[in-house]
Amino acid sequence: MRVGVLTGGGDCPGLNGVIRALVRRGTQEYGYQFTGFRDGWRGPLEGDTIPLDVPAVRGILPRGGTILGTSRTNPLAQAASEDGRSGVQRIKDNLASLGVDALVAIGGEDTLGVAAALHAEGVAVVGVPKTIDNDLGATDYTFGFDTAVNIAMEAIDRLHTTAESHHRALIVEVMGRNAGWIALHAGMAGGANVILIPENPFSMDRVCEYVESRFETRYAPIVVVAEGARPIEEDLSLLDQRLDAFGHVRLGGIGQLLEGEIEKRTGKEARCTVLGHIQRGGTPTAFDRVLATRFGIHAIDAVHDGVFGVMVALQGTQITRVPIADATSQLKLVPAERYAEAEVFFG
Numbered sequence: 001m002r003v004g005v006l007t008g009g010g011d012c013p014g015l016n017g018v019i020r021a022l023v024r025r026g027t028q029e030y031g032y033q034f035t036g037f038r039d040g041w042r043g044p045l046e047g048d049t050i051p052l053d054v055p056a057v058r059g060i061l062p063r064g065g066t067i068l069g070t071s072r073t074n075p076l077a078q079a080a081s082e083d084g085r086s087g088v089q090r091i092k093d094n095l096a097s098l099g100v101d102a103l104v105a106i107g108g109e110d111t112l113g114v115a116a117a118l119h120a121e122g123v124a125v126v127g128v129p130k131t132i133d134n135d136l137g138a139t140d141y142t143f144g145f146d147t148a149v150n151i152a153m154e155a156i157d158r159l160h161t162t163a164e165s166h167h168r169a170l171i172v173e174v175m176g177r178n179a180g181w182i183a184l185h186a187g188m189a190g191g192a193n194v195i196l197i198p199e200n201p202f203s204m205d206r207v208c209e210y211v212e213s214r215f216e217t218r219y220a221p222i223v224v225v226a227e228g229a230r231p232i233e234e235d236l237s238l239l240d241q242r243l244d245a246f247g248h249v250r251l252g253g254i255g256q257l258l259e260g261e262i263e264k265r266t267g268k269e270a271r272c273t274v275l276g277h278i279q280r281g282g283t284p285t286a287f288d289r290v291l292a293t294r295f296g297i298h299a300i301d302a303v304h305d306g307v308f309g310v311m312v313a314l315q316g317t318q319i320t321r322v323p324i325a326d327a328t329s330q331l332k333l334v335p336a337e338r339y340a341e342a343e344v345f346f347g
């Protein structure tokens with residue numbers, strides 16, 4: 001049995017832990033051989049591979065990023081067709097010529113959406129959920145999220161001292177795409193003055209009231225804003241509308257908008273820090289290393305059991321198997337009651 005492995009979409013701490021666990025378990029327990037595909041779906045689309053065996057995965061558990069490389073290549077897009085063959089057909093042809101019997105696709109909503117489509121076309125695929133955004137349905141957590149939250153929390157802790165020393169409002173923009181999980185967890189853990197998430201459009205006036213009240217207590221405000229959060233005031237819009245291969249708008253700019261509006265409306269100095277890709281970089285936390293390792297073990301067990309079209313998931317403390325389509329059909333957003341818990345500490 002030869003198993004292909006790829007990592008797609010944004011990189012994420014813990015990807016190497018999954019790869020290591022797949023290869024170690026698969027080689028030691030089942031005698032499998034592995035083919036690494038470079039740069040997400042681009043690898044199987046173009047037949048671009050790298051050797052993947054036990055020596056190749058030694059020492060990679062603490063390393064961020066992915067030894068396989070990644071990309072946002074979309075084989076379902078029209079642009080993936082070549083010589084009259086669709087992207088899906090090109091992948092099927094390459095898997096056949098490389099002797100790859102099964103594929104493990106490690107990725108988020110987009111990568112797993114392609115995995116589900118390939119499975120419907122008869123490809124033996126198992127999915128492993130990854131994203132710092134933690135927005136995949138059917139799994140309680142994705143690895144990478146805990147690391148991103150801890151990085152953001154540490155940044156907030158550091159910004160507290162400089163905010164107080166300079167009597168400034170500091171805005172911290174975090175990632176998360178259309179879900180507010182990173183902002184919610186990092187903001188709660190870091191004692192934010194207010195947390196703004198995409199699920200709850202915010203009032204700029206209300207944010208400024210929170211900022212003013214924090215200044216009155218001589219304690220400088222920290223505003224944590226998710227990149228996808230938006231004000232209810234329609235005239236305060238953002239400019240960047242570029243799309244990626246899966247049609248997602250490139251997010252960003254809300255922190256800058258808040259900076260300008262807070263200064264204008266409160267007369268206090270406001271500064272924005274955009275954490276950006278720092279949240280995805282560096283070594284994974286212990287939680288993410290363990291989750292990634294468990295996902296890898298259970299994914300190769302699914303291959304061994306001949307159960308395809310499934311994604312491994314964390315439900316409670318158990319690793320389970322769920323249809324890939326379930327994970328990608330609905331985004332997991334922050335429920336109102338979770339946001340209400342954080343609101344206790346606003347202002």
Ligand code: F6P
Pocket residue numbers: 010108131132133175176177227251280
């Ligand atoms: O999905 C992970 C993520 O980091 C999002 O939080 C963010 O919106 C997006 O990827 C950024 O993508 P890129 O690295 O392509 O700019």
